[in-house]
Amino acid sequence: MTGFPRLPEDFVVGVSTASYQIEGAAAEEGKGPSIWDTFCAEPGRIRNGETGEVACDHYHRSKEDVALIRELGVDSYRFSISWPRVMPSGAGHVNAAGLDFYDRLVDDLLAAGVTPAATLYHWDLPQALQDRGGWQVRETAQRMADYATVVAERLGDRVGMWMPVNEPVVATMFGHAVGTHAPGLALGFDALPVAHHLLLGHGLTVQALRAAGVGNIGIASNHAPTWPATGSDADREAAESYDTLVNWLFADPVLCGTYPDELLASLMPGHADGTLAADLEIISTPLDWFGVNYYQPVPVGTPGSASASSPALEGAALPEGLPFEPRVLPDVPTTGLDWAVVPDGLHEILTTFARRYGDRLPPLYITESGCAFHDRPAADGAVRDPQRVAYHRDHLAAVARAIGDGVDVRGYFAWSLLDNFEWALGYEPRFGLVHVDYDTQVRTPKDSYRWFQEHLSARRRSGR
Ligand code: PNW
Numbered sequence: 001m002t003g004f005p006r007l008p009e010d011f012v013v014g015v016s017t018a019s020y021q022i023e024g025a026a027a028e029e030g031k032g033p034s035i036w037d038t039f040c041a042e043p044g045r046i047r048n049g050e051t052g053e054v055a056c057d058h059y060h061r062s063k064e065d066v067a068l069i070r071e072l073g074v075d076s077y078r079f080s081i082s083w084p085r086v087m088p089s090g091a092g093h094v095n096a097a098g099l100d101f102y103d104r105l106v107d108d109l110l111a112a113g114v115t116p117a118a119t120l121y122h123w124d125l126p127q128a129l130q131d132r133g134g135w136q137v138r139e140t141a142q143r144m145a146d147y148a149t150v151v152a153e154r155l156g157d158r159v160g161m162w163m164p165v166n167e168p169v170v171a172t173m174f175g176h177a178v179g180t181h182a183p184g185l186a187l188g189f190d191a192l193p194v195a196h197h198l199l200l201g202h203g204l205t206v207q208a209l210r211a212a213g214v215g216n217i218g219i220a221s222n223h224a225p226t227w228p229a230t231g232s233d234a235d236r237e238a239a240e241s242y243d244t245l246v247n248w249l250f251a252d253p254v255l256c257g258t259y260p261d262e263l264l265a266s267l268m269p270g271h272a273d274g275t276l277a278a279d280l281e282i283i284s285t286p287l288d289w290f291g292v293n294y295y296q297p298v299p300v301g302t303p304g305s306a307s308a309s310s311p312a313l314e315g316a317a318l319p320e321g322l323p324f325e326p327r328v329l330p331d332v333p334t335t336g337l338d339w340a341v342v343p344d345g346l347h348e349i350l351t352t353f354a355r356r357y358g359d360r361l362p363p364l365y366i367t368e369s370g371c372a373f374h375d376r377p378a379a380d381g382a383v384r385d386p387q388r389v390a391y392h393r394d395h396l397a398a399v400a401r402a403i404g405d406g407v408d409v410r411g412y413f414a415w416s417l418l419d420n421f422e423w424a425l426g427y428e429p430r431f432g433l434v435h436v437d438y439d440t441q442v443r444t445p446k447d448s449y450r451w452f453q454e455h456l457s458a459r460r461r462s463g464r
Helices: 033-039 060-072 097-110 139-155 166-177 189-212 233-256 260-264 276-283 343-360 386-406 447-459
Strands: 011-017 075-079 115-121 161-163 221-224 225-229 290-293 298-301 364-368 409-415 433-438 444-445
Touching: 011 115, 011 364, 060 097, 060 444, 060 447, 075 409, 097 115, 097 139, 115 189, 139 189, 139 298, 161 221, 166 189, 166 221, 166 233, 189 233, 189 276, 221 233, 221 364, 233 276, 233 290, 233 298, 233 343, 233 364, 260 409, 276 364, 290 343, 290 447, 343 364, 343 386, 386 409, 386 447, 444 447
Parallel strands: 011 075, 011 409, 075 115, 115 161, 221 290, 225 298, 290 364, 364 409
Antiparallel strands: 433 444
């Protein structure tokens, strides 16, 4: 196996998961339905009609999973809290069994010497709130802050890192613009208010957590370097508008309190009545750190080319009349999902953040990076995933290079601990360091798990 990149002594190495993707127990012990329960029940939404009803059955196996995390030797575990498990109808009544589950998980992690890192919203909105307009209405942002207060009062003394929202860009674009994720709305540009309300939910939650005495708060925001498909002026312009829409529309308001573009700002709620500025103040409440989820760079050109559209779009039809078109990156290695494997893209997005935001940028974390393949146990029971070992080695090395270039990066969370429910793509793509047999729920550490384990324990022995 190959070497582990040299990283600062106190650099955090972790693994991550999300509630709907691993927990199962979708209707147990008082949990209310989420928009993903609803979405999965609609025919044709999820590959092979799969659902998160059982998933990795983590709700009943969290002790076994914490043991896997402990044995892996990571510093931290990033998980998400299911809002409808804690508040079945999104507001008001609190489900004691739900809070108890996370309370035990946090205690078990601490007993294992692992720092709990909690995401409050990883896309599983209570269905009852969707019925009242979901993220299309401002009210949901306030409900999120109320929910965060309930969680902080219970877990605030023990959770080491907090992320209000995971990937507002994917929730906006997939969930509301093209409709391939729950709640399955294809609103095109009319999805922009959703972005604003998710960001407002983030900001109000940061304030609620601070008011509850909780610190070390960030965000887990997906970012992709955007590359013009060719050197033509038209492609350059197309790439720039895509970049604005998927990267800076989400990072600028959080880090600078502004939208990147006057036209986009003019389409946001509150623009006409002058309340937008006050919202942006809330959205830019200072963070202790900023988390980047990184998967792949995206080449972008003008619409109407012969080249197939980006695999990241999962076959979704884009709204008509867009000024850009995501493309496929030629001649690079790809994952089992045909996602491009480009470690340099991680170095690039980190240095781009440092340059764009300068002194306004808090320390960075990589809150997700990983790759899916169709892993399965060999005859001898081993799960050999040399491509995943190389993926994490090379992406950690890209982080080490960014640190060498002066970017303050404090940690890297591999996506994911376990193979899990990959949203609309179901169970076929396997992102885990641990293989899950969905018939038996048997967990089998892959070679990539062994690789992390070996190097993390060596790092620990040498005092890093
Ligand atoms: C993230 N893209 O989603 C999520 O945070 C995870 O829940 C998910 O399992 C993981 O990445 C792997 O997909 C993304 O198309 C979904 O670029 C799609 C994209 C990126 C991230």
